[in-house]
Amino acid sequence: MQITKTIEEARRQVEICNACRYCESFCSVFPAINRERHFSDGDITQLANLCHNCRGCYYACQYTEPHEFKVNIPKAMAEVRQESWQDYAVPAMAAKTFHKSGVLMALAVIAALAFILLLFQNAAPAAGEAQAAGFYGVLPHNAMIAVFIPAFFLPIISIAISLRRYWKSIGGERLRLAHFTNALGSVAKLKDLSGGQGEGCNFEDEDRFSNARRWSHQAIMYGFLLCFASTSVATIMHYFFNMPAPYPLFSLPKLLGITGGVILSLGTLSMASLKLRADKNLGDARVWGGEMGFVLLLFVVSTTGLALYMLGSTGAMPALLAIHLASVLAFFLLTPFSKMIHGFYRLASLLRDAQIKAKL
Amino acid sequence: MAVQSDADIVIIGGGNAALCAAITAAEAGAKVLILEGAPKAYRGGNSRHTRNFRCMHQKPMSVLVDRYDADEYYEDLLKVTGGKTDPELAKLAINASEECQPWMEANGVRFQPSLSGTLSLARTNAFFAGGGKALVNAYYRTAQALGVEVLYEAKVTHLSLEQNRVTAVEFSYQGESHILHPKAVIAASGGFQADTDWLAEAWGPAAKNFLIRGTPYNRGVVLKDLLDQGIQSVGDPTQCHAVAIDGRAPKFDGGIVTRLDCVPFSVVVNKNAERFYDEGEDVWPKRYAIWGRLVAAQPDQIGYVIIDAKSLNLFMPSVFPPIKADSIAELAEKMGIPAEKLESTINEFNAACTDGDFHPTELDGLATQGLTPPKTNWARPITEAPFYGYSLRTGVTFTYLGLKVDKTAQVQGPQGAVENLWAAGEIMAGSILGQGYLAGFGMTIGTVFGRIAGKEAAQYANH
Numbered sequence: 001m002q003i004t005k006t007i008e009e010a011r012r013q014v015e016i017c018n019a020c021r022y023c024e025s026f027c028s029v030f031p032a033i034n035r036e037r038h039f040s041d042g043d044i045t046q047l048a049n050l051c052h053n054c055r056g057c058y059y060a061c062q063y064t065e066p067h068e069f070k071v072n073i074p075k076a077m078a079e080v081r082q083e084s085w086q087d088y089a090v091p092a093m094a095a096k097t098f099h100k101s102g103v104l105m106a107l108a109v110i111a112a113l114a115f116i117l118l119l120f121q122n123a124a125p126a127a128g129e130a131q132a133a134g135f136y137g138v139l140p141h142n143a144m145i146a147v148f149i150p151a152f153f154l155p156i157i158s159i160a161i162s163l164r165r166y167w168k169s170i171g172g173e174r175l176r177l178a179h180f181t182n183a184l185g186s187v188a189k190l191k192d193l194s195g196g197q198g199e200g201c202n203f204e205d206e207d208r209f210s211n212a213r214r215w216s217h218q219a220i221m222y223g224f225l226l227c228f229a230s231t232s233v234a235t236i237m238h239y240f241f242n243m244p245a246p247y248p249l250f251s252l253p254k255l256l257g258i259t260g261g262v263i264l265s266l267g268t269l270s271m272a273s274l275k276l277r278a279d280k281n282l283g284d285a286r287v288w289g290g291e292m293g294f295v296l297l298l299f300v301v302s303t304t305g306l307a308l309y310m311l312g313s314t315g316a317m318p319a320l321l322a323i324h325l326a327s328v329l330a331f332f333l334l335t336p337f338s339k340m341i342h343g344f345y346r347l348a349s350l351l352r353d354a355q356i357k358a359k360l
Numbered sequence: 361m362a363v364q365s366d367a368d369i370v371i372i373g374g375g376n377a378a379l380c381a382a383i384t385a386a387e388a389g390a391k392v393l394i395l396e397g398a399p400k401a402y403r404g405g406n407s408r409h410t411r412n413f414r415c416m417h418q419k420p421m422s423v424l425v426d427r428y429d430a431d432e433y434y435e436d437l438l439k440v441t442g443g444k445t446d447p448e449l450a451k452l453a454i455n456a457s458e459e460c461q462p463w464m465e466a467n468g469v470r471f472q473p474s475l476s477g478t479l480s481l482a483r484t485n486a487f488f489a490g491g492g493k494a495l496v497n498a499y500y501r502t503a504q505a506l507g508v509e510v511l512y513e514a515k516v517t518h519l520s521l522e523q524n525r526v527t528a529v530e531f532s533y534q535g536e537s538h539i540l541h542p543k544a545v546i547a548a549s550g551g552f553q554a555d556t557d558w559l560a561e562a563w564g565p566a567a568k569n570f571l572i573r574g575t576p577y578n579r580g581v582v583l584k585d586l587l588d589q590g591i592q593s594v595g596d597p598t599q600c601h602a603v604a605i606d607g608r609a610p611k612f613d614g615g616i617v618t619r620l621d622c623v624p625f626s627v628v629v630n631k632n633a634e635r636f637y638d639e640g641e642d643v644w645p646k647r648y649a650i651w652g653r654l655v656a657a658q659p660d661q662i663g664y665v666i667i668d669a670k671s672l673n674l675f676m677p678s679v680f681p682p683i684k685a686d687s688i689a690e691l692a693e694k695m696g697i698p699a700e701k702l703e704s705t706i707n708e709f710n711a712a713c714t715d716g717d718f719h720p721t722e723l724d725g726l727a728t729q730g731l732t733p734p735k736t737n738w739a740r741p742i743t744e745a746p747f748y749g750y751s752l753r754t755g756v757t758f759t760y761l762g763l764k765v766d767k768t769a770q771v772q773g774p775q776g777a778v779e780n781l782w783a784a785g786e787i788m789a790g791s792i793l794g795q796g797y798l799a800g801f802g803m804t805i806g807t808v809f810g811r812i813a814g815k816e817a818a819q820y821a822n823h
Contacts, residue, residue, distance in 0.1 A: 019677050022494075207494075
């Protein structure tokens with residue numbers, strides 16, 4: 001990556017932190033700083049992706065503006081992190097566009113919707129028949145697969161290339177199982193949003209510690225994983241056990257999907273409301289719109305999925321199905337170019353941190 | 361707009377001692393108003409720069425390991441103060457420190473194990489997670505939840521003292537003067553170290569070159585106002601606690617990051633490139649305080665630390681990168697001191713170094729021979745390029761002059777105790793810390809006497 005002003009500024013601030021060390025107990029970033037005396041661009045990018053923007057260090061800092069040192073680690077880290085996601089993305093242009101704009105993200109959903117409706121039209125049997133035959137009556141399974149297989153795998157290829165570049169830039173080495181145990185443990189508990197003592201972030205109400213963001217994030221992550229598991233299980237049932245949808249309520253895909261959908265909807269709503277209250281200046285204000293757009297996109301994905309379950313046998317089904325498939329399609333395609341990417345980079349940085357710690 | 365307040369107790373100041381007093385008084389049912397002179401962003405006085413609290417404990421407690429009993433604590437205090445302490449108040453603070461720690465936790469302060477680079481304090485000092493500003497934030501939250509009112513940028517100008525009672529508190533706020541008549545007053549407004557004119561009374565014009573490590577708002581206005589009205593004082597009015605810090609630090613509020621721990625591994629010269637003191641006299645934590653004075657006594661109150669490549673990673677990094685050069689002469693030029701003289705000073709020093717084992721973390725006895733002044737430990741020749749330099753200036757931490765209080769934190773006037781005036785924190789710490797400093801003890805004094813003052817004032821106001 002080219003040396004940017006953002007990295008220079010973050011390095012200036014990190015060197016102040018390294019001389020102070022008061023925040024050592026908050027998260028993984030500060031112990032990682034305190035292990036070094038000099039910070040390469042890769043080191044700074046690694047620190048930036050370790051940072052979970054909990055903001056505890058900002059409110060505790062004696063050097064924030066109006067102090068002439070102007071320390072604002074959450075913001076400095078957010079900007080470096082953001083640029084790393086954009087610079088390493090394939091194609092980078094898509095990342096630069098969608099990260100910044102929630103409006104463009106919404107337009108992407110609308111475009112996906114138009115595309116899905118076009119598919120419906122081409123596949124369309126008579127209206128009454130469609131309902132009787134369930135989802136596959138509206139859009140045959142094979143057509144769905146033909147759209148979603150590339151929509152799923154192309155982004156994965158893009159992400160894999162980005163992560164490889166990123167891993168190289170932060171000096172990543174060969175991974176071992178212990179690194180995964182360590183890093184996934186942090187992810188599972190979202191340890192870096194604990195404030196160091198389990199009371200959470202300083203996010204939505206200045207310096208008050210609160211686990212609201214940690215819980216919302218966990219709801220989103222676990223909700224999403226449950227939904228993903230539901231789809232995966234259904235795919236396996238379809239292909240390997242010759243058990244095509246629709247599934248009854250007491251089936252694995254439904255139980256996973258409904259639980260996940262409810263958790264994901266609540267989590268995204270809560271996150272959006274927290275985000276409205278938080279100080280924009282303690283993050284990367286340039287991408288606020290794109291981040292909000294992403295949270296709302298996830299909300300649309302989960303609520304339309306739930307609505308589809310509840311209203312699947314009514315006349316609203318084809319319209320709901322179109323919106324749901326369109327939002328899922330947009331979500332998949334935008335994964336390398338939206339806030340969704342943060343999870344992959346975070347995990348990479350937690351793995352790298354585990355590698356470094358293992359050597360101490 | 362006149363400030364409307366029916367507060368029973370007015371607390372002057374908004375740092376640790378003030379907040380401990382406010383929380384204690386509000387818990388006892390009193391209506392409390394805090395008048396903090398600083399704007400909200402700079403609230404908390406010097407407490408915002410602190411990082412720990414020295415705490416007596418009989419067995420492992422919270423983040424504190426092992427034990428640290430009252431006798432050992434008191435001996436440590438005697439060592440640094442050379443006996444300049446009030447034994448009754450000192451023992452009171454020490455004994456009460458143990459119960460303060462859980463009280464602090466209950467009121468929102470979070471602790472962390474001792475920071476990297478401070479392992480020597482793991483047994484004696486409980487570190488605040490995030491440092492003193494996090495502590496201050498937590499206390500403001502707690503106090504405000506208890507109904508304590510806070511006015512920022514409210515500068516108290518005068519307390520009317522009539523027949524051993526404070527009858528009025530005058531202050532300026534939002535461009536206007538205001539006056540309040542509370543039942544009780546607690547003075548917790550710190551020392552006077554930010555008033556360099558006042559420092560200059562004792563130090564002469566040299567004081568103008570001092571840097572102030574903490575808040576610019578501790579100007580001693582209330583302290584002076586009370587002393588002018590005959591309140592009894594404690595502590596040497598001419599003295600301040602000063603350390604040697606990076607000469608490039610800001611005039612105020614540079615705080616912890618401006619410290620320089622490299623003196624023991626260096627050669628220190630003045631602006632004439634002459635050495636003036638034994639850089640290796642003792643381990644740095646025991647010597648950093650005298651270097652403030654040593655530098656203050658040099659021409660232009662400035663010193664220059666010179667190390668070579670082999671010592672660069674032996675000390676905690678500081679906020680400003682060192683000046684770097686490939687030769688001693690180049691370094692001298694970059695630092696603006698005579699190059700030839702510096703070369704000869706370094707050559708003379710190098711020639712006086714002897715062979716022996718070097719141990720950076722303990723007194724290693726690796727001393728110079730036949731050099732004046734000598735360097736008695738860690739004396740390794742400065743030979744390995746690149747060479748690094750830092751400038752050193754005097755950084756004032758706090759002043760010793762304060763109000764005399766009794767063991768109930770009540771302020772002592774010309775005719776005995778002032779009926780409704782208490783004091784806590786740096787404004788009265790001179791009775792206990794007459795000289796020197798013990799890490800984390802300022803916060804102990806502030807917490808213990810803040811709580812006492814809050815309790816006493818509430819009792820008086822509720823009476």
